[in-house]
Every structure is written in structure tokens, then in C-alpha cells.
Amino acid sequence: MPGQRSITEAEKLVEAKLGGTPVSHERMAVVANIYRAAAAVRQHLENAVLRSSDLTWTAFVVLWVIWIWGESESRHVAEEAGISKGTLTGVIRTLELRGLVRRSEHPSDGRLLLLSLTGEGEELMRRVFPDFNAEESFVTSRLDDDACRALATGLRQVVLQVEENGEERRLALLDGAKPAPRRSGRRRQATREG
Amino acid sequence: MPGQRSITEAEKLVEAKLGGTPVSHERMAVVANIYRAAAAVRQHLENAVLRSSDLTWTAFVVLWVIWIWGESESRHVAEEAGISKGTLTGVIRTLELRGLVRRSEHPSDGRLLLLSLTGEGEELMRRVFPDFNAEESFVTSRLDDDACRALATGLRQVVLQVEENGEERRLALLDGAKPAPRRSGRRRQATREG
DNA sequence: GAAAAACCGTTCGGGCTCAAAGTATAGGTG
DNA sequence: CACCTATACTTTGAGCCCGAACGGTTTTTC
Numbered sequence: 001m002p003g004q005r006s007i008t009e010a011e012k013l014v015e016a017k018l019g020g021t022p023v024s025h026e027r028m029a030v031v032a033n034i035y036r037a038a039a040a041v042r043q044h045l046e047n048a049v050l051r052s053s054d055l056t057w058t059a060f061v062v063l064w065v066i067w068i069w070g071e072s073e074s075r076h077v078a079e080e081a082g083i084s085k086g087t088l089t090g091v092i093r094t095l096e097l098r099g100l101v102r103r104s105e106h107p108s109d110g111r112l113l114l115l116s117l118t119g120e121g122e123e124l125m126r127r128v129f130p131d132f133n134a135e136e137s138f139v140t141s142r143l144d145d146d147a148c149r150a151l152a153t154g155l156r157q158v159v160l161q162v163e164e165n166g167e168e169r170r171l172a173l174l175d176g177a178k179p180a181p182r183r184s185g186r187r188r189q190a191t192r193e194g
Numbered sequence: 195m196p197g198q199r200s201i202t203e204a205e206k207l208v209e210a211k212l213g214g215t216p217v218s219h220e221r222m223a224v225v226a227n228i229y230r231a232a233a234a235v236r237q238h239l240e241n242a243v244l245r246s247s248d249l250t251w252t253a254f255v256v257l258w259v260i261w262i263w264g265e266s267e268s269r270h271v272a273e274e275a276g277i278s279k280g281t282l283t284g285v286i287r288t289l290e291l292r293g294l295v296r297r298s299e300h301p302s303d304g305r306l307l308l309l310s311l312t313g314e315g316e317e318l319m320r321r322v323f324p325d326f327n328a329e330e331s332f333v334t335s336r337l338d339d340d341a342c343r344a345l346a347t348g349l350r351q352v353v354l355q356v357e358e359n360g361e362e363r364r365l366a367l368l369d370g371a372k373p374a375p376r377r378s379g380r381r382r383q384a385t386r387e388g
Numbered sequence: 389g390a391a392a393a394a395c396c397g398t399t400c401g402g403g404c405t406c407a408a409a410g411t412a413t414a415g416g417t418g
Numbered sequence: 419c420a421c422c423t424a425t426a427c428t429t430t431g432a433g434c435c436c437g438a439a440c441g442g443t444t445t446t447t448c
Contacts, residue, residue: 011251018320026328026342031235033349038232040277040356041225046406048364056406060433068207074397082233087435089398094433111396111443124210136221138363142351148220150304151348155227157336162234169332170242180246184402185438240436250436252404269426281405283428305413305426354417378432379408 034158041139049131053124058083060132062091063100063117065126073106074082100124199367237332243325247318252277254326256285257294257311261319265310267300296319 011025026086042057058081065080066072072080091116095101100121107110117125140148151161170179205219238252244254252275259274260266266274272282286309289295294315300306312320334342364373 010262014323018262021324023327024331026339026346027334028327028340029346030334030337030349031330032226033346033353034231034235035275037349037352040353040360041228044356044360044364047373048360048367049252051376054374054377056202056433067211068204075395082230083434085397085438086399086437090434109444110395113397129212130215133217133222135363137218137224138359139352139356140221140224142355143224143348145220147348147351149400151345152220152223152227154337154341154345154348155224155231157341158231158333159227159234161336162238162333166238166242167236167331169329170238173242174362177242180248181244182270182402182437183248184400186400186435186440188439239438250403267426277404278406279427280407280429284404301428303414307427376407376432378406378430380410380430382409 004111030158034155044139045132045135049128051126058087059091059095060128062088062095063121063125064129066101066115066117067122067129071104071114074113074115077115095121117142224352228349235330238333239326240331242329243322247322252281252285253289254322256282257289257315257319258323259310260295260309261316261323265298265308268307271309280323289315361385 014023018107061081062077065077075085078085096103096106100117104114104116107116164190208217240251255275256271259271268282269279272279286295290297293312296310296312298308300308
């Protein structure tokens with residue numbers, strides 16, 4: 001990746017492309033760099049740590065959540081892992097087939113699904129997490145502890161802004177119009193008419 | 195997303211799980227928040243801006259790169275967009291079918307593929323980008339310009355660390371062992387023996 | 389206590405994701 | 419000109435990704 005060079009240069013080109021329309025350069029740079037950093041970190045961790053255990057990033061995150069919080073309801077795991085419940089269903093299927101996760105019914109609420117690690121899953125996390133954390137240290141090693149805290153705090157502001165005001169903002173942008181449906185997604189079953 | 199609450203609490207739980215093994219909390223928090231922020235920003239922008247034009251995040255980024263840099267070689271677009279060339283092939287197919295991107299051959303090097311926007315593609319970007327940038331401002335609106343610059347700088351350190359030292363690091367970690375092959379991927383064609 | 393509304397996990401469709409393998413072109417060497 | 423190597427794009431396989439639709443359970447409402 002040529003990386004940063006292009007982001008800075010691009011700012012001028014964007015302005016030119018739009019012919020005078022003002023562009024928020026700092027904001028553009030933050031978003032671009034958040035995404036670049038996320039991709040770089042994910043790729044490094046998958047190749048350096050997770051690959052040898054045949055885990056994807058998402059699979060690891062899901063295992064991590066269940067490991068840390070203990071037996072958990074499915075919806076909480078999806079929320080913590082930052083994936084949709086539909087995606088979680090598939091990931092859990094994979095992990096269950098590998099014998100790392102166990103599914104069980106909620107004793108009193110028949111809608112809920114409880115997830116927990118198997119012994120093998122626990123053992124895997126005890127083995128893999130220290131290596132994972134070591135690479136987290138590697139990717140952030142150009143920053144000292146204070147800089148790390150500052151960076152985390154700044155990112156948290158972004159997350160909070162979206163979480164607390166995003167929904168309202170999206171509604172305001174639509175301004176009454178019905179939200180465009182996704183092109184993909186399950187088709188409505190044809191109903192017999194007549 | 196319960197979000198930050200959990201990340202902070204989780205730090206204690208991790209320590210307990212590992213029974214004394216030291217964990218780099220600040221580093222863990224940075225990586226977790228980078229990923230959370232990236233997902234939040236992506237989701238907001240897809241739903242608030244891109245959905246109405248039936249664009250995914252990746253499709254938009256690819257269009258953006260070609261828009262800004264003009265007719266470009268395929269490999270450069272993949273690099274700038276931060277996706278693999280295999281992924282780009284598929285994304286370009288989608289965009290070409292929609293009439294937003296044009297493929298053409300390099301005049302002197304038959305291996306190269308040149309990508310450019312169609313008139314429709316140009317028009318789409320002129321229309322969508324200002325809205326996109328407005329939401330970039332929204333998601334970062336809890337930060338002032340200085341904080342944005344600081345945040346971008348910090349993230350850049352992470353990207354640079356991985357780009358400049360990641361490869362070497364991964365080799366050192368493997369320590370001579372052959373890298374575990376991916377479970378998925380194209381199968382080698384059966385060769386006739388005898 | 390039955391109908392209605394809310395909630396939960398699964399299924400489904402279209403698409404993105406990577407890396408390994410494959411095809412094709414380009415440039416060098418003998 | 420035959421190799422051989424390097425480079426560039428495409429194909430493939432397994433998997434993740436979202437959100438809409440769906441079927442089942444629980445709670446609310448009348």
C-alpha cells in the first residue's frame with residue numbers, strides 16, 4: 001500500500017473534481033485512516049496468529065466474547081462481536097462443527113439460545129489469546145501508553161457519536177422517504193391469490 | 195452495541211482467565227476500538243448515504259479511487275482501495291454491469307487492465323461524494339479539527355508499523371516453519387500420473 | 389383467553405473476502 | 419528461437435456479511 005501519501009494528495013484532487021464545493025479534509029482523513037488501520041490490523045493478526053489455528057478474525061472475536069463473558073445469549077454475542085444475528089448463526093455453525101462452541105436452550109425462554117465454549121474451545125483461547133495480544137502490542141508499538149489511551153479515546157468518540165445519534169441522523173436524512181430496500185436479501189414468498 | 199463499557203470491563207476478565215499472564219490493556223483497547231469504529235462508520239455511511247444509490251462500501255471506495263486518480267491500472271486500484279486483486283475482479287464486474295466503470299486494455303502491455311469511470315459513473319460520484327463527506331463530518335463531529343488531526347496521525351502510525359514491519363514480523367513468528375495454508379482457496383488440478 | 393404485538397434465531401439472496409491456483413503476457417538468457 | 423522467470427488478471431472454494439423474510443415463542447392488550 002502506498003498508503004498515506006495518497007490520502008493527502010487526494011484531498012487536493014477531490015477539491016478540483018468538485019470545483020469549489022467545500023470538503024472537510026480532516027474528517028475525510030480520519031475516516032480513511034480508521035478504515036486503513038482496521039484492515040491492516042486485521043490482516044496482520046489473521047496471518048500472523050489466527051491462520052495457524054484456522055480461525056478467521058470474526059470467528060476469533062466470537063470465541064473471545066463467549067470466553068470472556070461465559071455462557072451468553074446469542075443476541076448478546078452478536079452485539080458484542082459487532083456482527084448481525086444472521087451472520088452469527090453461520091459463524092456458530094462453523095465453530096460448533098469444529099467442536100469449539102456448544103449451543104443449549106434457555107431453561108425458561110424458548111426463544112433464546114445459549115452459547116458456551118467447550119473444553120477444547122477454552123483450551124484454544126488460553127493458547128491463542130496471548131499470541132494475539134502480543135501482536136496487538138506489535139501493531140501499536142510506535143505509540144506509547146499515553147498515545148494509545150488518547151487514540152482509544154478519540155475512536156470512542158466516533159463510536160459513541162454513531163451509536164447515540166446515528167439512528168436519528170439517518171431518519172432525518174431520509175426525511176420521510178421510505179428507506180431504500182437492500183437489493184439483496186430474502187425474497188417474499190409468493191402468496192396464493194384468488 | 196453496549197460498546198465501551200464492555201471493553202473496559204473485559205480487561206479485568208481477561209486477566210482472570212489467564213491467571214496472571216500479563217495483558218497489554220492499552221493495546222487491546224486500541225485494536226478493539228479501531229475495529230469498532232471502522233464497523234460503526236461503515237455501517238452508518240452505507241445506510242445513510244450509499245444504500246439509496248445501491249452501492250456497497252467497497253464499491254464506493256473503488257469508484258472513488260478511479261474518480262480521483264483517473265484512468266488507472268487495475269493493480270493500483272486494488273492497492274489503493276485496500277482489497278485483493280481477486281476481490282477487485284468481482285467488484286469491477288458488478289460496476290461494469292451497472293455501467294459505472296469501463297475496462298480497457300493497456301496499449302503496450304497486454305497484461306495490464308485499465309479502469310476508468312463512465313459518464314454515468316462520474317455523474318454518480320459528483321452527486322454522492324458531497325453527501326458521503328457530510329456524513330464523515332457527522333461521525334467525527336465530537337472531535338475538533340486538532341483532535342481529528344491527532345487521531346489520523348495516531349492511526350497512521352499503526353498502518354505504517356504494519357506496512358513497514360509486518361512482513362518481517364510474520365516471517366520471524368513462523369521461524370522457518372512453512373506458513374499454514376488457508377483452508378479454503380482453489381484446489382490444485384489433479385495431474386495425471388504414470 | 390384469544391388476538392395482536394414484540395422478540396428471537398434461522399434461512400435466504402446477492403455480494404464481498406482472501407489466498408491459492410491457473411492463464412496469459414512480457415522480458416530476459418543462452 | 420527456445421527456455422525461464424517475473425508480472426498481471428481471473429477463477430475457484432470456503433467463508434463472512436447484511437438485512438429482509440420467516441416460523442416459533444413470549445408478552446401485551448382488549
